Amino acid sequence: MNRRLLGLAAVLLLISTWASAVATYQAAVTLRASNVYAVADTGILLLTRNCSTSAYGSYSTIYMDAASGTQDGQISFGDGSNCVVSGAYSPQQMPAGNTAVSLAFISNGLYVDTAQKLIAQADGCQSAYNGPATLTLSNSGLSYRDGAQVGSIQFTNGICFKACGLTGIYKLTDIATVAVPLQGPSLSNATVSQVYANGGNLTITASGAGTGYWMVQPAYFSVPTKPQIVAGKNGYDATPSASGSVAMAAGSPVTVAISGLMPSTNYSVYFVAKSPTGQTSATPSVVSFSTPSGNAPPIPTPVPTAVPTPNPLVTPTPTTRPPNPSLSNVVIGKTETISLRANRAILSTSVDQDAEGYWMIVPGDTVPSVSLVVAGLDATGKPAPIKGYGPLKANTPINFAITDLQPGRSYTLAFAARNAGGAMALKTTTFQTPYASAPQPPITPDTGWYWNPSEGGRGFSLEANASGNIFLAGFMYDAAGSPIWYVSTLSRDDQNSQFAGDLLYYEGGQHLAGSWHSPSNVTKAGKVSLTPTSKTTGTLKLEGNGLLPQVTNIERFPINNGAVLAPMPGSPQTGWWWNAGEGGRGYFIELQDNYAFIAAYMYDTDGKPAWYVSQDRVMSSTLYQGALAVYGRGQTLGGRYASPVVMTSNAGNIVLKFFSATSGQLILPSGITVAIERYTF
Numbered sequence: 001m002n003r004r005l006l007g008l009a010a011v012l013l014l015i016s017t018w019a020s021a022v023a024t025y026q027a028a029v030t031l032r033a034s035n036v037y038a039v040a041d042t043g044i045l046l047l048t049r050n051c052s053t054s055a056y057g058s059y060s061t062i063y064m065d066a067a068s069g070t071q072d073g074q075i076s077f078g079d080g081s082n083c084v085v086s087g088a089y090s091p092q093q094m095p096a097g098n099t100a101v102s103l104a105f106i107s108n109g110l111y112v113d114t115a116q117k118l119i120a121q122a123d124g125c126q127s128a129y130n131g132p133a134t135l136t137l138s139n140s141g142l143s144y145r146d147g148a149q150v151g152s153i154q155f156t157n158g159i160c161f162k163a164c165g166l167t168g169i170y171k172l173t174d175i176a177t178v179a180v181p182l183q184g185p186s187l188s189n190a191t192v193s194q195v196y197a198n199g200g201n202l203t204i205t206a207s208g209a210g211t212g213y214w215m216v217q218p219a220y221f222s223v224p225t226k227p228q229i230v231a232g233k234n235g236y237d238a239t240p241s242a243s244g245s246v247a248m249a250a251g252s253p254v255t256v257a258i259s260g261l262m263p264s265t266n267y268s269v270y271f272v273a274k275s276p277t278g279q280t281s282a283t284p285s286v287v288s289f290s291t292p293s294g295n296a297p298p299i300p301t302p303v304p305t306a307v308p309t310p311n312p313l314v315t316p317t318p319t320t321r322p323p324n325p326s327l328s329n330v331v332i333g334k335t336e337t338i339s340l341r342a343n344r345a346i347l348s349t350s351v352d353q354d355a356e357g358y359w360m361i362v363p364g365d366t367v368p369s370v371s372l373v374v375a376g377l378d379a380t381g382k383p384a385p386i387k388g389y390g391p392l393k394a395n396t397p398i399n400f401a402i403t404d405l406q407p408g409r410s411y412t413l414a415f416a417a418r419n420a421g422g423a424m425a426l427k428t429t430t431f432q433t434p435y436a437s438a439p440q441p442p443i444t445p446d447t448g449w450y451w452n453p454s455e456g457g458r459g460f461s462l463e464a465n466a467s468g469n470i471f472l473a474g475f476m477y478d479a480a481g482s483p484i485w486y487v488s489t490l491s492r493d494d495q496n497s498q499f500a501g502d503l504l505y506y507e508g509g510q511h512l513a514g515s516w517h518s519p520s521n522v523t524k525a526g527k528v529s530l531t532p533t534s535k536t537t538g539t540l541k542l543e544g545n546g547l548l549p550q551v552t553n554i555e556r557f558p559i560n561n562g563a564v565l566a567p568m569p570g571s572p573q574t575g576w577w578w579n580a581g582e583g584g585r586g587y588f589i590e591l592q593d594n595y596a597f598i599a600a601y602m603y604d605t606d607g608k609p610a611w612y613v614s615q616d617r618v619m620s621s622t623l624y625q626g627a628l629a630v631y632g633r634g635q636t637l638g639g640r641y642a643s644p645v646v647m648t649s650n651a652g653n654i655v656l657k658f659f660s661a662t663s664g665q666l667i668l669p670s671g672i673t674v675a676i677e678r679y680t681f
Contacts, residue, residue, distance in 0.1 A: 023063070023064050023175070024061060024062070024063050025061070025062045025063075025064075025175075027039050027040060027042075027060060027062055028040035028060075028225055029046070029055050029060050029062075029075065029077075030055055031053070031054055031055050032045060032108065032110070033106050033107040033108035033109075033110045034106055034107040034108075035047060035048045035049065035050070035051050035106065036048070036106055036107075036108075036110055036119075037051075037055060037075065039062075040225050040226065040227055042090070043090055043091045043170075044088055044089065044090045044170075044173070044175065045088075045089045045090075045110075045119060045170055046062070046073075046075065046085050046087075046088055046089075047085070047086050047087040047088075047089065047112070047119070048075065048083045048084060048085055048086060049083070049084045049086050050083075050084075051075075051083035051084070053075075053077050053079070053081045053083060054545075055077055060075050060076060060077045061075070061076040062074070062075055062076075062085070063076070064085070064088065064174075064175050072085070073085030073088070079385050079404075080385075087117070087172050088172070088173050088174070088175045089118070089119050089170035089171060089172055089173060090170055090171065090173040090175075091168060091169070091170055091171075092169065092170070092171040092173075094137050094169055095137070096137050096138065096139050097136070097137065098134050098135065098136050099134070099135045099136075099137070100132065100133075100134055101113040101116060101118070101120065101132070101133050101134070101135055102115060102116075102131065102132050102133070103120065103129065103130065103131065103132075103133045103153075103155075104130050105127070105128045105129055105130055106119075109121060109122045109123050109125045109164075109167075110122075111129075111133075111153070117171060117172035118169055118170060118171050118172070119168075119169070119170040120135055120153060120166060120168070120169055120170075121166070121167050121168035121169070121170070122153050122164040122165060122166055122167060123165070123167045125153070125164030125165065127155065127164065129155050131155070131156070132156050133153055133154060133155050133156055134153070134154045134156065135151060135152075135153055135166060135169065136151045136152045136153075136154065136166070137150060137151040137166070137169070138150055138151045149165040149166065149167055150166055150167060150168070150169075151165075151166035152164065152165055152166050153165075153166050184208075184210070184273060184274060184275050184279035184280040184281045184282065185206040185207045185208035185209075185210050185248070185250075185273040185274075185275055185281055186206070186207040186208075186273075186281060186282070187204055187205070187206055187207075187271060187272075187273055187281050187283075187284075187285040188204075188205050188206075188207070189203070189204065189205045189253065190202070190203070190204040190271060190285045190286075190287050191203050191204075191287065192258075192269060192287050192289040195289055195290070195291060195292070196291070196292065197261075197262075197263035197264075197291050197292055198259055198260065198261050198262070198263065198291065199242070199257065199258045199259035199260065199261050199291075200258050200261075200289065200291075201255050201256070201257055201258065202214060202255065202256050202258055202269055202271070202287065203253050203254070203255045204253065204254060204271055204285060205251065205252065205253045205254075206248045206250065206251075206254075206273040206281075207250060207251065208250045208273070208275055209248060209249055209250050209275070209276065210248055210273050210274050210275040210276055211245055211246070211247060211248065211273070211274050212245060212246045212247075212248045212254065212256075212271060212272070212273045212274075213229050213230045213232070213243075213244075213245050213271070213272050213273075213274065214229070214243060214244055214245070214246070214256060214258075214269060214270065214271045214272075215228070215229045215232060215233070215234065215240045215242070215243040215269070215270050216240055216241045216242040216243065216258055216261065216267050216268070216269045216270075217234040217235060217240045217241055217267065217268060217270075218241065218265060218266065218267060218268075219266040219267055219268045219288050219371075219374075219375070220266070220356075220358070220374045220375055220376075220418065221234055221235045221236065221268075221375070222235035222236060222375065222376050222377075222383060223235055223286075223375060223377060223381075223383075224270055224284075226272050226280050226281075226284055229270050229271070229272045229284055230272055230274065230280070232244075236638065238479060239479060241260065241261055241262075241267065242258050242259065242260050242261060244256060248273055261291050262291065263291050263292065264290075264291060264292065264420070264421075265290065265291050266288065266289075266290045266422050267288065267289055267290070267291065268286055268287070268288045268289075269286070269287050269288075269289070270284050270285070270286050271284060271285040271286075271287075272284045272285075290422060323353075323423065324419075324423040324424065324425050325351045325352060325353055325355045325392075325417040325418070325419050325423065325424070325425040326351065326352040326353075326425065327349060327350075327351050327415065327417055327425050327426075327427045328349060328350045328351070330347055330348070330349045330413065330415045330427045330428075330429045331347065331348045331349065331429075332345050332346070332347045332348075332413065332429060332431045340431065340433065340434070341433070341434065341440075341496075341497070342405075342406075342407035342408070342433050342434050342435065342436055343403065343404070343405045343406065343407060343433065343495065343496060344401065344402065344403050344405060344496045344497065344498070344531075345401075345402045345405060345411075345431065345433065346399050346400070346401050346402070346531065346533075346539070347359065347399065347400050347402060347413060347415070347429075348397055348398070348399050348400075349392075349397070349398060349415060349427070350392075350395060350396060350397045350398065351392045351394065351395075351417045351425075352394060352395060353394045353419055354391075354392065354393060354394050354419065354420070354454075355391075355392045355417040355418055355419045355420075356389065356390075356391055356392065356417070356418050356419075356641075357389065357390050357391070357392045357398070357400075357415065357416070357417055358373050358374045358376070358387070358388075358389050358415070358416045358417075358418070359373075359387060359388055359389075359400060359402075359413060359414065359415045359416070360373055360376065360378065360384040360386065360387035360388075360413075360414055361384065361385075361386040361387070361402065361405075361411050361412070361413055362378050362379065362384065362412050362413075362414055366378070366379045366412075367379065367412065367414055367426075367428050368414060369426075370416045370424045370425065370426035371424065373414045373415075373416040373426060374416050374418055374424060386402065386404055386405075387549060388400055388402075388541065388549045388550065388551040389549065389550045389551065390550060390551040390552050390553070391452070391454050391455060391552070391641045392417060392454075393453075393454040396454070398553050399533060399539050399553055400539060400551045401498065401529070401531035401539040401541060401551065403496050403498070403529065403541075405433050406433065407433055407434065407435050407436060408432070408433060408434065408435040409432065409433055410430060410431070410432045411430065411431055411432070411433070412428060412429075412430050413428065413429050413430070413431065414426065414427075414428050415427050415428070415429075439494040439495050440494060440497045441468075441492065441494045441497070442492060442493070442494070442496075442497045442498050442499060442530075442531070442532055443497075443532040443533070443534065443535060443538075444464050444468060444470075444532070444535075445462050445464065445470070445530075445532045445535055445536065445538060446462075446535050446536055446556065447462060447463045447464060447574050447575050448461070448462065448556055448557070448564075448574055448590050449461055449556070449557035449559075449588070449590055449597055450462055450538075450554040450555060450556060450557060451554060451555070451557045452552050452553055452554055452555070453555070454641075455552060455635065455641050456643065456644075457631055457634040457635070457643060457644035458474070458475055458476050458477070458634055458635055458644070459474070459475055459557060459599075460472060460473065460474045460475075460540065460554060461473045461474075461575075461576070461588040461590075461599070462530070463575045463576055463681075465680065465681055468492045469489060469490060469491050469492060469499070469681075470489075470490040470492075470499050470530065471487070471488075471489055471490070471576065471681050472487065472488045472489075472490055472501075472528065472530070473485055473486070473487045473488075473576075473586075473588060473599075473601060474486050474487075474528075474542075475599060475601075475611045475613075476634065476635060476636060476637055477631075477632065477633065477634040477635060477636055477642075477644065478608070478636060479636055481632045481633035481634075482604065482608065482610065482632060483610050483611045483612075483630060483631060483632060483634075484505075484608065484609050484610065484611075485601050485609045485610075485611045486503045486504060486505055486525055486528075486609075486637070487503075487504050487506070487601075488501040488502060488503050488504060488528050489501050489681065490528070490529075490530055493529075496529075496531075497531065498529050498530060498531040498532075499529065499530045499532075500527065500528070500529040500530075501527070501528060501529075502524050502526075502527060502528075503524070503525045503526045503527055503528045503542070503543075503544070503637075504522055504523070504524060504525065505522070505523045505524075505525040505609065506519040506521070506522050506584060506603075506609055507519060507520060507521040507522075507523070507603070507607050507608060507609065508520030508521050508603065508607040509584040509585055509602065509603040509607070509609075510582070510584070510585055510602055510603055511602060511603050511604055511605050511610070512600070512602055512610075512612065512628075512651065512652070512668065512669065512670070515672070516579075516582045516585075518583060518584050519584035519585075519603070519607075520607070524545070525544055525545060525637065526542065526543045526544040526545045526637070527543040528540070528541065528542055528543070529541045529543075536555055536556040536564070537553070537554070537555045537556075538553070538554055538555075539551060539552070539553055539554075540552050540553075540554050542637060542638065544637040544638040549638075550637075550638055557597070558592070559590065559591075559592040559595040559596070559597045559615065560592065560593065560595040564592060565592045565593040566592070566593070567590075567591040567592060567593065567621075568591065568593060568594055568618070568621040569621065570621040570622065571591040571618075571621045571622075571658075571661075572589060572591065572622075572658045572660075572661055572662070572664060572678075573661050573662055573678055574589065574590040574591065575588065575589070575590075575678060575679070576588055576678070576679040576681075577589055577664070577666075577676045577677065577678055577679060578676060578677070578679045579674050579675055579676055579677070580677065582674070585600075585601055585602050585603070586601050586679060587599065587600050587601070587666065587676065588601070589656070591618060591621075594617055594618055595615070595616070595617055595618065596614075596615070596616065596617075596618050596624050596626070596656075597613070597614075597615045598613065598614045598615070598624070598626070598654070598656070599611055599612070599613050599614075600612045600613075600614075600628065600654070610630075612628040612629065612630055612651055613628070613629055613631075614626040614627060614628050614629065614654060615629075621658075622657065622658040622659075623655075623656070623657055623658070624654075624655070624656040625653060625654070625655045625656075626653065626654065627649070627650040627651070627652070627653055628650070628651040628652055628653070628654055628669065629646060629648065629649050629650070629651070630646075630647045630648040630651055631644040631645065631646055631647060632644060632645060632647040633645050633647075651669065652668070652669020652670070653669060654666065654667060654668060654669065655667040661678075662677055662678040663675075663676070663677050663678075664676050664677070
């Protein structure tokens with residue numbers, strides 16, 4: 001049995017054996033390809049049948065039959081879904097040279113040969129090929145090298161495909177019996193010292209020689225897996241605040257300098273050591289620390305100065321810090337708008353100061369600590385399957401929609417608030433869902449612009465069609481700070497009294513100054529659901545792939561900083577406009593009284609989605625002229641709220657002429673004239 005397979009026991013905790021027939025393990029699993037799940041830290045792939053559960057580093061239970069553990073098994077995911085395991089595959093010792101195979105394409109560069117009971121991995125190769133092929137292994141030994149190329153796949157049978165780089169060969173394996181694992185280096189004496197506004201020094205010791213991998217992220221982020229730490233990714237598989245690696249000798253402390261952090265922020269640094277033979281530390285080391293305000297690094301050896309004589313007539317100014325947030329009672333199902341149904345609840349709360357709210361449903365009455373709630377973990381340290389996040393405005397009630405509940409079940413809700421100074425408060429409440437609720441159609445919101453007044457700089461357009469569905473577009477920001485937009489067609493869900501759909505991301509279309517061309521790619525970025533609480537208010541839940549679900553309250557946007565007013569007589573219809581021959585870009589137009597708010601959804605010069613906004617007084621009900629502005633560095637999908645800045649206050653003027661309530665003409669800053677009409681979906 002190879003060392004990677006032996007390493008399985010380091011992360012799969014044997015918790016029971018049923019009559020010596022079934023081995024049961026808990027492990028973090030991630031969807032690797034269609035019907036293929038990777039078991040964290042082991043190199044093991046589980047091949048399933050008809051399984052569509054989306055898992056990303058989620059702790060699950062794996063059952064394998066000891067009598068025929070290479071074939072029979074099951075994965076029980078944390079969300080309650082189950083999938084049949086048809087085989088466990090692990091990297092194997094393979095001789096150098098050629099191996100003839102008959103491959104069937106799975107997805108994401110994985111191919112299976114059922115006759116020889118192997119899976120071939122070719123990172124970056126997407127040839128949907130089925131048929132004979134040749135695997136060429138460059139050198140003998142373990143066939144998987146952490147993503148490094150170990151050989152090639154040459155497709156044959158007269159079909160002209162280029163050879164793909166081979167990065168792994170996995171063989172069918174029995175994981176129902178697991179030997180004592182080989183342990184990676186253990187870690188000790190981890191400390192962070194000389195902390196300043198933008199960094200500090202981490203010192204740590206490993207028991208054995210190898211390479212140390214470290215990663216820094218905000219303390220409230222989801223806990224990363226060991227593969228993420230080694231890869232320099234944070235708990236959401238994105239670029240962390242800081243990361244790196246360092247050579248380590250047995251028993252010798254090493255110090256790494258951390259930089260690039262933000263002042264007045266709570267961070268956690270995670271560290272994993274890997275031995276030369278590939279075994280990682282059984283448990284990552286984690287140290288939490290806070291950066292102070294200011295921007296100057298500390299002086300390692302301060303120069304002694306004379307101690308001043310106290311002046312009794314001078315009262316020193318105390319250093320103040322925001323007090324702990326004070327949460328009012330968390331309410332569920334108590335008023336007409338705070339409803340409790342068989343599979344959905346809406347909670348309401350308020351706080352005495354601006355803060356960030358984190359909530360989760362915990363099993364039974366076991367309540368985690370406030371820091372675990374902020375981190376999205378239950379009392380056992382595992383990611384909570386039902387949780388959310390949203391900003392809180394001082395003394396302003398806020399609603400959060402909780403879905404995916406079960407009828408007739410008792411639940412405990414934990415709600416935490418965290419202010420800018422890092423102080424936290426926790427409230428809990430218990431509730432029970434009714435056994436049955438009659439389906440109730442959701443309220444259909446008015447068409448127009450929506451926002452959260454506490455989250456200026458991003459917004460959402462909503463438009464309902466005749467069938468009762470909603471077309472949503474949201475403008476936000478990417479990790480680089482550039483404006484980015486997402487769209488979704490939300491289908492009506494009467495059971496949950498809400499609208500829900502996939503969040504889509506388009507690429508490769510026309511930029512502001514260029515000629516039109518169709519976007520070349522569309523990607524599913526996650527999911528979105530809307531629970532309206534009135535015709536002009538609602539709760540929006542954004543679930544980016546691999547990101548912490550985020551909940552925000554939205555309401556109609558008043559264009560002229562007052563009340564939402566009716567448009568002038570003769571104004572064009574509020575909603576989406578486009579040119580039917582130029583799909584992939586569009587314009588959302590809304591007039592309130594004599595003011596207009598217009599967003600152009602286009603693309604930048606690299607093909608990434610970008611948006612421009614224009615907001616000004618109209619010249620008449622049929623004519624508008626105004627400057628396009630570009631904002632940046634605001635809130636990302638799944639990220640904490642960040643106030644954006646104006647990147648470009650005038651990217652050029654646009655002119656809108658309307659010939660009727662549903663037709664018009666747009667003149668772009670480049671002088672290009674586009675005939676536009678109301679878009680119906």
